[in-house]
Amino acid sequence: xxxxxxxxxxxxxxxxxxxxxxxxxxxxxxxxxxxxxxxxxxxxxxxxxxxxxxxxxxxxxxxxxxxxxxxxxxxxxxxxxxxxxxxxxxxxxxxxxxxxxxxxxxxxxxxxxxxxxxxxxxxxxxxxxxxxxxxxxxxxxxxxxxxxxxxxxxxxxxxxxxxxxxxxxxxxxxxxxxxxxxxxxxxxxxxxxxxxxxxxxxxxxxxxxxxxxxxxxxxxxxxxxxxxx
Numbered sequence: 001x002x003x004x005x006x007x008x009x010x011x012x013x014x015x016x017x018x019x020x021x022x023x024x025x026x027x028x029x030x031x032x033x034x035x036x037x038x039x040x041x042x043x044x045x046x047x048x049x050x051x052x053x054x055x056x057x058x059x060x061x062x063x064x065x066x067x068x069x070x071x072x073x074x075x076x077x078x079x080x081x082x083x084x085x086x087x088x089x090x091x092x093x094x095x096x097x098x099x100x101x102x103x104x105x106x107x108x109x110x111x112x113x114x115x116x117x118x119x120x121x122x123x124x125x126x127x128x129x130x131x132x133x134x135x136x137x138x139x140x141x142x143x144x145x146x147x148x149x150x151x152x153x154x155x156x157x158x159x160x161x162x163x164x165x166x167x168x169x170x171x172x173x174x175x176x177x178x179x180x181x182x183x184x185x186x187x188x189x190x191x192x193x194x195x196x197x198x199x200x201x202x203x204x205x206x207x208x209x210x211x212x213x214x215x216x217x218x219x220x221x222x223x224x225x226x227x228x229x
Contacts, residue, residue: 024167125228
């Protein structure tokens with residue numbers, strides 16, 4: 001899939017094409033199963049329950065939706081990106097986790113985590129709430145802090161932070177999203193730090209945080225078109 005347009009940026013002395021944000025968003029929309037209206041409600045409810053900071057049992061999820069546990073389990077069994085603990089409780093779902101990572105989200109006073117930097121930008125829209133984020137620069141190890149609402153990025157420290165990104169193969173993305181995508185997506189405190197990092201990681205490129213937020217917003221709108229207003 002070609003996702004670049006004619007605009008160009010300079011990085012490490014080379015000219016690189018700027019990604020087409022709409023096509024980049026479509027890559028993620030097309031990779032994962034389309035969601036029916038019922039699926040959308042189930043998915044959003046699972047995000048909401050995980051955001052409370054504890055593992056979510058199938059019975060709790062199904063009760064919150066007025067579904068039978070069998071129906072909830074059957075749906076979840078068809079989706080990628082659902083992870084369970086030894087008690088068969090859900091601990092992570094497509095970017096949001098109750099298990100610790102370097103990307104921390106404070107949601108209504110509860111601490112949860114995301115798989116990669118980009119997750120922190122689209123999850124607030126799915127939760128319909130403003131989120132305070134603390135992450136680690138992929139080069140320096142220093143803190144990057146953001147406040148993100150469903151409508152946009154409200155604050156960033158430091159102000160010139162950027163994000164690395166990669167265009168994964170769609171089959172690789174379905175097979176293992178964390179290994180084939182998330183491990184290449186980090187915040188950087190400056191474009192200089194980001195450019196040094198992407199020069200050592202083939203296929204990666206930099207997005208501004210506004211560009212990365214826009215991609216997430218496009219994906220949310222496409223996947224949850226009947227349920228996100």
